[in-house]
Amino acid sequence: MADDRPVIVYVHGISRHDPGYSEPWRASLIPHLDQDVQACEVLWSDLVNAASMRMMADGPPQDEELKREQAFRLQLEVELEARSLKSKQAFQVAATSGDEQAMAMGGVFGLDDFVRYMCWRATREAILDRFHQVIHPLLETGHQVHIVSHSWGTVVTYEGLRSLDGMDLPGRVNNFFTLGSALSLRTVRGNLLDRLQRFTLPERVDTWINVDAAGDIVGGKLRPTMPVTREYLDQHPTGCKTRRRWWWPIATDPLCAHSSYLRAENEKVNKTILAHYINKTL
Numbered sequence: 001m002a003d004d005r006p007v008i009v010y011v012h013g014i015s016r017h018d019p020g021y022s023e024p025w026r027a028s029l030i031p032h033l034d035q036d037v038q039a040c041e042v043l044w045s046d047l048v049n050a051a052s053m054r055m056m057a058d059g060p061p062q063d064e065e066l067k068r069e070q071a072f073r074l075q076l077e078v079e080l081e082a083r084s085l086k087s088k089q090a091f092q093v094a095a096t097s098g099d100e101q102a103m104a105m106g107g108v109f110g111l112d113d114f115v116r117y118m119c120w121r122a123t124r125e126a127i128l129d130r131f132h133q134v135i136h137p138l139l140e141t142g143h144q145v146h147i148v149s150h151s152w153g154t155v156v157t158y159e160g161l162r163s164l165d166g167m168d169l170p171g172r173v174n175n176f177f178t179l180g181s182a183l184s185l186r187t188v189r190g191n192l193l194d195r196l197q198r199f200t201l202p203e204r205v206d207t208w209i210n211v212d213a214a215g216d217i218v219g220g221k222l223r224p225t226m227p228v229t230r231e232y233l234d235q236h237p238t239g240c241k242t243r244r245r246w247w248w249p250i251a252t253d254p255l256c257a258h259s260s261y262l263r264a265e266n267e268k269v270n271k272t273i274l275a276h277y278i279n280k281t282l
Contacts, residue, residue, distance in 0.1 A: 013151020032275035048113030131160035139171030161202035184220030215251030238266035
């Protein structure tokens with residue numbers, strides 16, 4: 001008998017992720033759900049972290065293509081630096097996205113993999129294909145789907161869902177969650193707009209919930225530019241050292257804030273937000 005239980009799909013962000021990366025995230029959420037569900041994950045980091053992929057897929061880079069990539073990366077770094085200065089946080093970009101030691105030091109973001117997604121068509125199409133390998137069969141078989149996307153994976157998810165517009169699929173994405181979403185960045189939205197023409201709610205999505213932690217320089221407000229159903233902004237950065245900004249605690253380390261959403265102790269996100277909306281449709 002086919003398993004017709006609702007499905008939670010996790011989509012990761014930057015840096016290396018291995019199969020099973022979502023197991024701790026799932027374990028943090030499951031105790032708060034009213035019904036048993038299935039869970040699966042989209043894994044795409046191996047595509048962008050494979051150094052030879054661009055050369056194999058696109059051929060030797062052309063001068064104009066390299067200029068576009070360099071310009072996008074510079075604009076992105078400037079925007080992130082401006083956000084960190086506004087929050088009075090230390091911030092730097094790792095030399096490469098694979099520099100895991102640098103990433104672990106805190107306040108360091110590796111952008112190479114995301115820049116490749118945004119700027120190189122073959123890389124982007126390969127990543128979106130990974131997304132569709134998971135999502136399309138679920139919707140085709142009529143499943144109720146809840147997508148929990150994090151960081152730069154929110155961009156992959158939004159673009160992937162938009163590409164399903166116009167398709168006759170019986171399943172629904174009851175909830176689309178974006179946590180620490182890079183869609184909040186003007187540089188990212190400008191790049192997306194060149195391809196999508198306008199920002200609309202994906203046709204297969206019922207509810208879009210955006211969550212942002214105080215001190216996360218990647219995440220932020222999506223309204224009114226993006227058609228979000230509801231936003232939970234400046235949430236407490238669970239597990240992070242904080243300082244007061246006016247009356248509100250803000251993480252001193254932006255990387256800690258960016259990774260705070262799916263921790264087991266963060267019941268505000270796992271129980272009050274994610275489980276609340278999922279339970280409404282079970």
